[in-house]
Amino acid sequence: MTTGQPVLIPRLTEELGNAIAAQFEKRDISPLINDRSLLVVPLKARTVVLGFMILLRHPERAEFNDMDRVTGAELAARAGLVLDNARMYTTPRPRWTTPATPSSGR
Numbered sequence: 001m002t003t004g005q006p007v008l009i010p011r012l013t014e015e016l017g018n019a020i021a022a023q024f025e026k027r028d029i030s031p032l033i034n035d036r037s038l039l040v041v042p043l044k045a046r047t048v049v050l051g052f053m054i055l056l057r058h059p060e061r062a063e064f065n066d067m068d069r070v071t072g073a074e075l076a077a078r079a080g081l082v083l084d085n086a087r088m089y090t091t092p093r094p095r096w097t098t099p100a101t102p103s104s105g106r
Contacts, residue, residue, distance in 0.1 A: 006069050007041075008066075038055070
């Protein structure tokens with residue numbers, strides 16, 4: 001994921017699935033990921049990676065392919081834009097004050 005590009009693994013082997021599952025201490029996720037197709041897509045805003053979208057496909061379904069990778073990247077790009085916009089509107093902005101205008105009646 002250091003390249004910021006989607007990663008497609010057509011079928012997670014049990015060995016690779018167990019290695020990934022070992023990174024999660026609170027729960028054994030190996031039954032959830034072993035023998036599945038995996039697509040990991042970065043959620044980017046401008047040039048910053050905000051997070052990742054992880055897609056898994058049931059073992060009985062067809063593996064992810066290049067079209068899925070392109071579709072996932074487009075979906076992630078739109079989600080990244082939404083997240084960036086949300087961050088912009090929730091970040092406090094400076095309040096500009098206008099100078100007091102002299103009253104004409106005095």
